[in-house]
Amino acid sequence: MKIIIDNKIMMDQDIDMVHEEAHGEYKEKGDFSYLIYTNSEKERVILKFNASELTVTRFSKPQSIMKFEKDTFAPAQIPSPVGLQRLVTKTTQFALNQGDQELILHYQLLSHPEAEEALADYQMRLRWEA
Numbered sequence: 152m153k154i155i156i157d158n159k160i161m162m163d164q165d166i167d168m169v170h171e172e173a174h175g176e177y178k179e180k181g182d183f184s185y186l187i188y189t190n191s192e193k194e195r196v197i198l199k200f201n202a203s204e205l206t207v208t209r210f211s212k213p214q215s216i217m218k219f220e221k222d223t224f225a226p227a228q229i230p231s232p233v234g235l236q237r238l239v240t241k242t243t244q245f246a247l248n249q250g251d252q253e254l255i256l257h258y259q260l261l262s263h264p265e266a267e268e269a270l271a272d273y274q275m276r277l278r279w280e281a
Contacts, residue, residue, distance in 0.1 A: 152177045152279055154188050154198075159274040177279055184249070186279055198277070200254060202247050219256055221245040224264045239264050252279045 158169040173196075175188025186198040195210040204225075209215040213235050218225035219242045227238040241264075244257035254277040259269035 152186070152281060154186050155278040155280070157276045160271055161273075162271040186277075200247065203245065205245070205254065205256060219245065219258055224261075227260065238262060238270070239266075241269075253277065 152175055154173045154175045156169075156171045158171075160167040160169065171191065173188040173190060175186055175196075178185040178187070183199050183201050185200075188196055190196050190209070192211070197206075197208045197210075199206045199208070203221045205219040207215075207217045207219075211230055213228075213230045215229050217227040217229070217240060219240050221242055222245075223242065225240050225242070227240050229236045229238060239261045241259045241261055242256065243259065244255060246255040248254075254275075256273075256275045256277070258273050258275075260271045260273070261269055
């Protein structure tokens with residue numbers, strides 16, 4: 152299974168485009184689908200999703216966990232040089248198309264739910280191909 156992630160990251164006036172491809176596996180269990188792969192930093196990554204939510208778990212040290220829920224806030228735990236940061240994601244677009252094997256996700260990363268400015272804005276497209 153080929154997993155393709157394209158992510159447009161907007162921070163202040165800067166725009167970064169990140170493209171990642173990996174070989175992994177696709178599984179279904181209960182109401183969720185799973186994509187499992189090893190990223191370029193040799194970390195195991197699990198993407199767990201259904202039509203309304205996505206959880207990204209990176210088995211780094213410390214572990215990184217980000218949740219995305221359609222039209223709402225969700226917790227994010229991200230390692231940084233100053234330690235583990237506990238942040239919040241605000242999902243503005245979440246569109247799963249299982250037939251096309253694609254998930255479109257737009258979100259903001261915030262310091263807390265009441266934050267007036269996002270730390271960064273993201274537009275992610277996740278695809279998987281046999």
